[in-house]
Amino acid sequence: MNSRNPAPRSRRERPAKPALSYEGIVATAVGVMRAEGLQRVTMRRLAQELDTGPASLYVYVANTAELHAAILEELLGAVDLGPVSAAGDWRDRLAAVLGSYTRVLFEYPGLAHSALVARPSGPNYLGLVEALLALLHEGGIPDAQAAWGVDVLLQVATATAAEQSVRDRDIAAEDEHDALVDALRQVSAETYPRIAALGADLVSGAPEQRLAWIFRAVVNGVQATPRQPD
């Protein structure tokens, strides 16, 4: 027994409190998120789960935002990037990857919302970016356009997932959305002629259909829009 490694407690006592570590904290955070949603992943809640005080976590994590980014990076591991070598149309495969990303975000309440601001920089996030860039490259999109386009694609996917998922779990958000739908329907044709003309079409369509169209439209735009117009 050396003094660096304190004597293990007798087996009889309840499970030894494991030493804190970045990995352990993130794993616990993911667990709490799966069970209770991201809004419950707080420094205090995590400290409680790890049987310590919140101050102890600050040795490993700088702040709550960093913690949320770490969770996102971790869960991004579940995104299906598709087979490494080509099979099928690159557009379809691009849509599939983005669809998988959206579904992962959608699966966990609050995750999409956090993805809107968090900037992970781990291997799972980089892998996703790489996969999208490879597909755009395969489609012959010029590099300069692909570089900026990948951001837009992730942005619309994330924003759509956030919007949809907040509406699904939050009654207040649903009410707000219903108010908007109502407002759009009852609008005066004199003041808002185009809204009145388009009517229900403004909020029509199943989320998946809308999102599929959005992906196609953005890809087409990225493809057709040079970076230095003259």
Add this chain to the structure above:
Amino acid sequence: MNSRNPAPRSRRERPAKPALSYEGIVATAVGVMRAEGLQRVTMRRLAQELDTGPASLYVYVANTAELHAAILEELLGAVDLGPVSAAGDWRDRLAAVLGSYTRVLFEYPGLAHSALVARPSGPNYLGLVEALLALLHEGGIPDAQAAWGVDVLLQVATATAAEQSVRDRDIAAEDEHDALVDALRQVSAETYPRIAALGADLVSGAPEQRLAWIFRAVVNGVQATPRQPD
């Protein structure tokens, strides 16, 4: 003096506490936001400002999200929708309206972030949607595409403003971004060939340039992408 209208206090006393009202609450909220940012617009802070307890506000406002949506709707009044009758290319005018929207969001810390989830349905928001639809109509974009496209345009504008504005005021967010930039630069060319090939271009460009390109690309995509492909 009637009993419905309690006797006014003598002029000598400090300014009479004005009666609460939805408008008064929203106006105070906008004031606090201008002075201290949206993160300070809390039920408790507002109650303090209005010289009452937080519970009193719940007579007029259902929850904090509704309050934030009301602030957004109010500040959207500052968006420049351009002249009513045509002058200049519709694409340029569309970009100008979206640019003005982005600048308004950007002006107030936290506002863009709230716009990502809030769904206002007041006249200022409707006016913005109407203006964008009118310009897309003028450009000959089919109604079905314009109806869904306007959402995408507002989404990318909002998400870009949120990203940029969070980075400008939040040191932690800036660190996170720097970590990402570093990670992108130092990536292994074997594991992430496309990221390595594109390198700095992934994060290049002034925000305005990027955003201007994004608007052009999305408009082009919306224009070129029919809703029912076969």
Add this chain to the structure above:
DNA sequence: ACCTGAACACCGTTCAAGT
């Protein structure tokens, strides 16, 4: 109907003090 005090159930973060 409107307003309030008080309470319930939480937050993030810092810091001096301990091991």
Add this chain to the structure above:
DNA sequence: ACCTGAACACCGTTCAAGT
């Protein structure tokens, strides 16, 4: 170096009671 207790400075929301 790592961990902790305690504190500081806050949150949203509800509800019984008052006017």
